[in-house]
Amino acid sequence: MTGLRTSWKRVTYTACAPVYNLLVWPLSRMRRASIQRLDLRPGEKVLIVGAGTGLDLDYLPSGTDITAIDLTPAMLARLRRRAERLGLAVNARILDGHTLDFPDNSFDAAILHLILAVIPDPVRCVREVARVLRPGGRAVIMDKFIPDKKRTPAIAQMLNPVLDFLGTNVSRKLGPILAGSGLEVVRDEPAGFFGYFRIVLTEKTRA
Ligand SMILES: C[S@@+](CC[C@H](N)C(=O)[O-])C[C@H]1O[C@@H](n2cnc3c(N)ncnc32)[C@H](O)[C@@H]1O
16 A cells, blocks of 8 residues: 555656746745754765755755655656756665665765655654664754644644645654654754744664
């Protein structure tokens, strides 16, 4: 079932690839603030999961070693063109965020922007991110979540099946997704739309 839902995501994001940048343009400031939370240093290896058209590339400090993965070739083709325009060397790969094929402990940092509300199994995705991060490595999440202690509003419950089908889930809670993943929340801040969007900095627990 997850496989079928994953394949469907590729269809929807192929369809929206040409207009994607316009749709998420209002989130630019949030995106920049989120990447700043990682405090990336030159030479650090950073993984962008569900990297899309590469809008995060604009905000990465020079000298970082960038790997970007995404399920949808049409999105990643745009990312490659963006990297070229920016003069950045990016290891861009078509890959499913449920099954990262990188060795354990291979990245210093990870960016998860607008992916945990999209990917069919976000629990599996964050566990994979924790696995490939080195102990003490950071992952920053920027996305929309219902606060853990709040009931999902009726409107979100009603619209969710349709919106999830079209591209993004609107009723996920971050606490249960991160529970037991090996990623611990270091900082959690509202980022817009009345706190519905959040920037959450996490760190992989040291063994
Ligand atoms: C809402 S877009 C976010 C793109 C980018 N992170 C951004 O901030 O603009 C969601 C992206 O996740 C990708 N995606 C969906 N399911 C995925 C999966 N299972 N593995 C990797 N990428 C996936 C889609 O192709 C799409 O590019």
